[in-house]
Amino acid sequence: MSARPETRTPAAPASTATPSSRLLGGRISRWIAVILIVAAILVFFSVANDDWFTIVNYTLIAAIAAISLNVLSGYTGQVSLGIAFFMAIGAYTAAYLGGDVPNTPLDPLGLGLPFIIWLPAAGIVAGLVGALIGPTALRLKGFYLGIVTLSLIFIGQYIFLNARRITGGPQGRAFPVPAIGGATFDQQNSLFGFALTSGQQYFLLILVVLALAALFVYNVMRSRAGRAFRAVRDNETGATIMGVNLFEAKMGSFILSSFLAGIAGALFASYSRYIIPNYWSLALSIQFIAAIIIGGIASVWGSLLGAAFVFGLPLVIDHFSLLPVASGSGIISSGDLNALLYGLLIVVFLLFEPGGVIGLARRAKVLTRKFYTHKDEGGEPAEITDLPSESGSQLDAGNSTLTKGENT
Amino acid sequence: MAYFLQIAFAGIALGCIYALIGLGFSIIFKASEVINFAQGELLLVGAYVVSSAVFDWHLNFIIAVLAGVVVTVAIGLLFERFVLQHMIGRPVFSILMITIGLGTILHTAVIVIWGSNPIPAAAPYTITSGFNIGGIHFGLNDLLTIIVTIILCAILFYFFQYTRYGLAMRATALDQEAALAVGINIRTVYALAWGIAAAVATIGGVFLAIGSYAMDPTLGGAALLAFPAIILGGVDSITGAVVGGIIIGLVQDLTAGYESHVASFLGAGIHQITPYLVMILVLLIRPYGLFGTRKVERI
Numbered sequence: 001m002s003a004r005p006e007t008r009t010p011a012a013p014a015s016t017a018t019p020s021s022r023l024l025g026g027r028i029s030r031w032i033a034v035i036l037i038v039a040a041i042l043v044f045f046s047v048a049n050d051d052w053f054t055i056v057n058y059t060l061i062a063a064i065a066a067i068s069l070n071v072l073s074g075y076t077g078q079v080s081l082g083i084a085f086f087m088a089i090g091a092y093t094a095a096y097l098g099g100d101v102p103n104t105p106l107d108p109l110g111l112g113l114p115f116i117i118w119l120p121a122a123g124i125v126a127g128l129v130g131a132l133i134g135p136t137a138l139r140l141k142g143f144y145l146g147i148v149t150l151s152l153i154f155i156g157q158y159i160f161l162n163a164r165r166i167t168g169g170p171q172g173r174a175f176p177v178p179a180i181g182g183a184t185f186d187q188q189n190s191l192f193g194f195a196l197t198s199g200q201q202y203f204l205l206i207l208v209v210l211a212l213a214a215l216f217v218y219n220v221m222r223s224r225a226g227r228a229f230r231a232v233r234d235n236e237t238g239a240t241i242m243g244v245n246l247f248e249a250k251m252g253s254f255i256l257s258s259f260l261a262g263i264a265g266a267l268f269a270s271y272s273r274y275i276i277p278n279y280w281s282l283a284l285s286i287q288f289i290a291a292i293i294i295g296g297i298a299s300v301w302g303s304l305l306g307a308a309f310v311f312g313l314p315l316v317i318d319h320f321s322l323l324p325v326a327s328g329s330g331i332i333s334s335g336d337l338n339a340l341l342y343g344l345l346i347v348v349f350l351l352f353e354p355g356g357v358i359g360l361a362r363r364a365k366v367l368t369r370k371f372y373t374h375k376d377e378g379g380e381p382a383e384i385t386d387l388p389s390e391s392g393s394q395l396d397a398g399n400s401t402l403t404k405g406e407n408t
Numbered sequence: 409m410a411y412f413l414q415i416a417f418a419g420i421a422l423g424c425i426y427a428l429i430g431l432g433f434s435i436i437f438k439a440s441e442v443i444n445f446a447q448g449e450l451l452l453v454g455a456y457v458v459s460s461a462v463f464d465w466h467l468n469f470i471i472a473v474l475a476g477v478v479v480t481v482a483i484g485l486l487f488e489r490f491v492l493q494h495m496i497g498r499p500v501f502s503i504l505m506i507t508i509g510l511g512t513i514l515h516t517a518v519i520v521i522w523g524s525n526p527i528p529a530a531a532p533y534t535i536t537s538g539f540n541i542g543g544i545h546f547g548l549n550d551l552l553t554i555i556v557t558i559i560l561c562a563i564l565f566y567f568f569q570y571t572r573y574g575l576a577m578r579a580t581a582l583d584q585e586a587a588l589a590v591g592i593n594i595r596t597v598y599a600l601a602w603g604i605a606a607a608v609a610t611i612g613g614v615f616l617a618i619g620s621y622a623m624d625p626t627l628g629g630a631a632l633l634a635f636p637a638i639i640l641g642g643v644d645s646i647t648g649a650v651v652g653g654i655i656i657g658l659v660q661d662l663t664a665g666y667e668s669h670v671a672s673f674l675g676a677g678i679h680q681i682t683p684y685l686v687m688i689l690v691l692l693i694r695p696y697g698l699f700g701t702r703k704v705e706r707i
Contacts, residue, residue, distance in 0.1 A: 073501065077499070077501060079500070079501050079504055136688070136692065140691060140695070141500075142500035142501075142504070143443040143500060143504060143643075144639075144691065144695070146443075146445075146504055147443075147635045147639065147687070148687075148688065148691065150632065150635070151635075151636075151681075151684035151687060151688065154632075154680060154681050154684055155681050155684060155685075157680075158675075158677050158678065158680060158681045161675075161676070161677060162674075162675030162676065162677070282629075282632075286508055286512060289505060289508065290509075290512070293505060293509075331520070332520050336516050336519055336520055339512055339515070339516040340512075340513060340516040340517070340520070342509075342512065343509050343510070343511075343512030343513035343515075343516060344509070344513060345509075346505060346506065346508065346509030346512070347491060347506055347509040347510060347513070350495070350498075350502050350505060350506045350509070351491060351494055351495070351506070354498075354502060
């Protein structure tokens, strides 16, 4: 044991860790990672131009939504095709509460409330809608839940196209711009003497929201509730026997997921400024599914990586004008190339590495540790806190039989 | 009354298309407990190949349909053999998502090859032809859709009821382990299920394309309306897929025909969601559908 290389940092005993370091994982390497991330953000912030802020801002908003889907599908194992619907609920809540007060009776409704109200409200209303739908939807499992959440998309489209006073009907409507203390985010403002462009202000805002969402989800998943979610995913019967209330766990996950989706939807709509109801489509939901499968099921970092691949990459390709705008007769556009790639990657990752890119990284980590410790026979297994339960092959291995919720 | 019958006739024809698509879902589900979310995109590929064969390669319509069937069956078999075989025993979530991945690939491939603008649908007859009886117009396309669906159902009925492989498929659906024990080759059964599903999807796609006069890459979305159909009928029931399909087609066309007269306050497009509303109702009251097996899960 004395031959143990220094590269292996033993996990800090829980008793010696300070509460604040426990919050972030309680290991020195985590702190190094945090410092690196902050440095990367600072470098990006000082050198990037507006185009890059647009790309990164959309990616980070998508990451919030991907985390939301990961809460429900990744951690709790519930199939959902309905995330676009909950994003739309958040977006239209923001539009109604924060939109301009109409000048003519034909304008879309808006109460003109401040940002500090409409952003949280977007999440809360989406969460409430989730709480309303949950008891019906969550009685179903597997494919059935998938199909019911799919129908949410279509029912949503119908409502959004007809509720013209709120959504603007087929022509769409404008969405409110965040404003803090008189500084509206679509104009240049100064903060502590620094002049910030619109893109930079949005970047800071989105970063804060994303960080809060990520930290919250990360810590919930290490709590009693998070363990209940994963127990439900891995084996419902087993979870029930251990005393997990299936209904409470599923509802908790569903509401948290809807809440985050609502926040992401409001931010997305606000940043886009103008959206038509057709945007909230099945294709959007599928993009988020692709993001979490490619990035990493049941992983906060995986959500970010997946969002970068599915939502960031086509914007980068367009930024350099590498591909034509529209596909056809053998020519492929950036969006379609991306769709083709993520379609393929869904299949490839599910076949060979259900943990996504994060799963690959974990494998690499385990391999390197094995390499360093192969002579160390008494060495305890590398410290992998969550590997078994996070690999996709351990996801809810139950069958697709339909229950009428006897156990809820 | 003539108006009602007219709509009902169109609804039954539409329902037959849903029935054809739903048959594909049910056959695959019965054999392997997989719901194939790529069914709509298989249909899309089939319809595009048929159209290409008729207009670009100037093939006879029947040969073109056969070409379309060959292409989709090949895709279905390859996917089943090289992807799904490796997913046996994996969680429902993964299997469902992998079929969505296939759907995305096929959908994008169609856009890349044919573009997203509408192209003409191949038909062996003038699309608008038909005849009138008692004030009701019987469109030739609608009639043919109904007739072909009946013929296909009869063939499938014979296949499942009287042939060796049909019996093997039913045995597998009933109890997979017992089927293995008596020497049934499960792989052949899976392959057959995917082959049949892809073939009926292509035929449904051809009629769907003719019915909508022109087709674009959104055609595959129509297959999603076969979900309400199979849930209404019972996911593991082939009769259910047909009956459910026809009911859903009727519901959809009747609401489309009457929504502006009876319930204009509901706004435009309610017919696009009535199938889903029916489905949710069914799931709440009778989740195993009209003809499905009632499964009981005990703890």
